Amino acid sequence: MGRGVIAVDRVVAFVLGVGLVAAGAGGLGWRFDLIPDAPERLRFSWLADATRTAWWPWATGAAGVLLVLIGLIWLIRHFRSRGVRRLQLAGSDHTGLLTADAKAAATAAGDRLTQTAGVRSSSGRMVSDRGQLVAELNLTIEPTADLGTVQAAAEQTSHDLHRIVGRDDLHHRVQLHVARHEKTPARVR
Structure with a gap:
């Protein structure tokens, strides 16, 4: 809205x-x-x-x-969608338009964060929030996750996403959700 x-x-x-x-x-x-x-x-x-x-x-x-x-x-x-589908990249001018798939970029950033110890799952999307372009990354972390490690990984991933997209007006929002129970590994008999 x-x-x-x-x-x-x-x-x-x-x-x-x-x-x-x-x-x-x-x-x-x-x-x-x-x-x-x-x-x-x-x-x-x-x-x-x-x-x-x-x-x-x-x-x-x-x-x-x-x-x-x-x-x-x-x-x-x-009920207008806030999602951003395409991003206009730097280098676009009257001779041509360079675009990127915004959802794919945010999803890739979220997938990268799932490789961090303590991160159970993640998702990402680009939205237009009050006229600003925002990359939203939602992480579900284990109750025992080291928040310092998760924070460092989120900051690095946000920095990399900002650098890859090349948009100075890109803002980031990382939301952490703590899982209720520790994920137990499956037993094999």
């Missing part, structure tokens, strides 16, 4: 949250007679009159279509 979508989500969530809290507090206050001069019933005579007019079905239909469009736009903006 982009920054604009995140900002709109937060503002809408805040406004809806405050509105729901206020409505809930008002409802409780009304129920337990904490609001002075509150009527026993709410009556909206204009609403009954409005529903009998000729324009009411058209207005409710238009409101429904508008809500469906807003909902579809919201879904599309939230």
